[in-house]
Amino acid sequence: MSNKAARNLFIFGSIFFFVIFLALTYDTMSQVEKRAPEITEGVNAGKMVWHKYDCIGCHTIFGNGSYFAPDMTKIVEKKPKGYLKQFLMDPKAVNPNASMPTLGISASEADEMITFLDWISKVDTNGWPPKPILAVASGVAGKELTPGEKVYRAQNCSGCHSISGIGGTSGPALNHVGSKREKTWLIGHFKDPKAFVPNSAMPPFGHLSEKDLNDLADYMVSLK
Amino acid sequence: MSIKYESQKIAQYFYTFAVILFLVQVLVGIIAALQFMWPDFFFLNFNTIRTLHINALVVWLLVGLMGATYYVIPEESETELWSVPLALLQFWATVVAVTAVVLGYIWMGFSPQANSLVLGTQLLNEGREYIEAPRWADILIVISVLLFLFNCFMTVLKTKKWTGIQGTLLGGLLFLALMYLPGMAYTKNMIKDQWWWWWVIHLWVEGTWEVIAGALLAFMLMKVTGAKREVLEKWMYIEVGLVLFTGILGTGHHYYWIGTPGYWLWIGGIFSSLEPVPLLVMVWDAFRTTREHRVSANRPGQYYAVAHAIFNFVGAGLWGVVHTLPQVNKWTHGTQITTAHGHLAFYGAYVLLVLAMIYVTLPAIRGVKSFNESRSFQSFWWMTISMVFIVLTITGAGMVQTYMERLMGLDYVAVKANYNLWFWILRAIFGVGFLIGVWIFVVDYFKLGKEPQRAVSAAPERA
């Protein structure tokens, strides 16, 4: 191949691929609107808050960004909105071990942020993030679950709490909660956390039946 | 060695600024690494430190490439640069703009509220990774780059000697400037936001920058070995051609999970898997040329140039291809695997490229025939060994994270705080090793050719 032929191949080949890329860009742009809910003013306001506080400097969204903090794509599916609002405004007040700093987010900004994150969670991402395939929750091999453990699992308490190192870190670890709290306190706290712990960010579980609450409390008491 | 055209000396301004920013980048990198263990130990939060780390990186690489280009263009055109005062103006404008942006980031670090909306955009930080610089800075950057390109094109027009190396280099730079533009507009849709964002990031590092690297590699091999231009330029065209044939549609490997249609899993997977091919051709090219021409006019220059080709392939090619198929990327996307790849790719492809260009051109600029080579080899080994270990460490962290968080469903924070703690400690330690290497390089940069000659043959025979 002569130099001139190589050069022409480079130039025209590159243009060729770039034109294909442009055509695909056009096609994608015409499809993305359909792959997500409508963008309201609230969603856009939340996006502006996202940029203002440089959340991407610690977090990922759609898996892109920084790897210092958890991904935000499905966060509203994992955590109740009331909790998220309190956390965003003052992380360390919710969780003394949090490494996220208090950024000065106002209540209305937090609401907008949650509207935005809610929109994000509804985008069709071709199945990302995938469900874990070695799910730990299948748990204690072979052992029958107690009624309390079943409620614990069904209510996804482990999204926020850990037992023996398994589960979330938003709330305190429950390994030894049985030696710290009594049953009446626990049931009262489940129904209305804020009545027992001022400014608690735990969601209330008053909608559960008395039996479920009782079983759950028995389970907690057994954790010594 | 000496320069043919007085105006080539302008490169030194750019090199010096680049070298200083390199030192800053690595210093803040170590702070960022420590924040993985003690998030609150420093007076600026992690996001600010990380922004400084990656912005310093991108800016010093670009400034270094500008300096290198100001050296190459007069040499290839066989004439003085069109305007030295314009180049100086463009240099100082860049320094002022970069300083202002950095001060803005730090200000925002102290008081996030200061990042207020002015004329519809954030005043201090746009909150988009790598292109955090606010709109007013974007405009200054574009002006500076346009002045730079204008100066280069006017130089070429003086003699109309369009060599292949020069044409490819300027073509790459022009596209680099154009590809900055898609990142400047605001869009309300986060999917589109990320779409255009990747145009900038991916089409830079896996498109235009790689084209520039191909041109500069050919230039360096020609200078240090005296190899024939015709042969080098032919292979250069093949390399940069393959870079763009695979890399443009390879952008698809970032369009798997951001809300874009499913056909990107096919397009991105297939084309990005081929991206290592041109990088491998570059390695072969470097080896072939240096083997065939055993005399080297500049051993450190040749050494860094060949190392650049190798680590470009390893960091970008190998560490890139392992997580580029959608079936793998589904699990590793956005984990520490990505960080490991990012570090080795940037180090191999562009850090070593700019350092190689400095070693190839600086002796001539300083007008010395030979110089004390030992420091350049020392710094190379300190940096390279440390970087390899940082990358292995973080690859380990990424494997643990992928397994425990993504496959087993453990909590992100638990994995980071408990299971990966040792990897963070090791990264910080190797980071200090890297800093030592950078320090030796900085000292070498400032002393090269300026100290009384010792017996030059004392340089250890490690090549």
Ligand code: HEM
């Ligand atoms: C010199 C060239 C390259 C550089 C400097 C580079 C750098 C990077 C960086 C910094 C990221 C992270 C971006 C972020 O912060 O979100 C990234 C992501 C990625 N790179 Fe590269 N890269 C290069 C070449 C390649 C090549 C040749 C391949 C494939 C063969 C590749 C595959 C990937 C993939 C798949 C991701 C996405 C990772 C994820 O899903 O989280 N890269 N690259």
Ligand code: HEM
């Ligand atoms: C020339 C050498 C270096 C280059 C080219 C480089 C490049 C980068 C890039 C591109 C990123 C952002 C993308 C990503 O997170 O994947 C990054 C992040 C980072 N770098 Fe570096 N870096 C270098 C040296 C260092 C050193 C010596 C340290 C300290 C030990 C360091 C620590 C970090 C940390 C902690 C992050 C944040 C990673 C995260 O978000 O998980 N870097 N670096």
Ligand SMILES: [Fe+2]
């Ligand atoms: Fe890419």
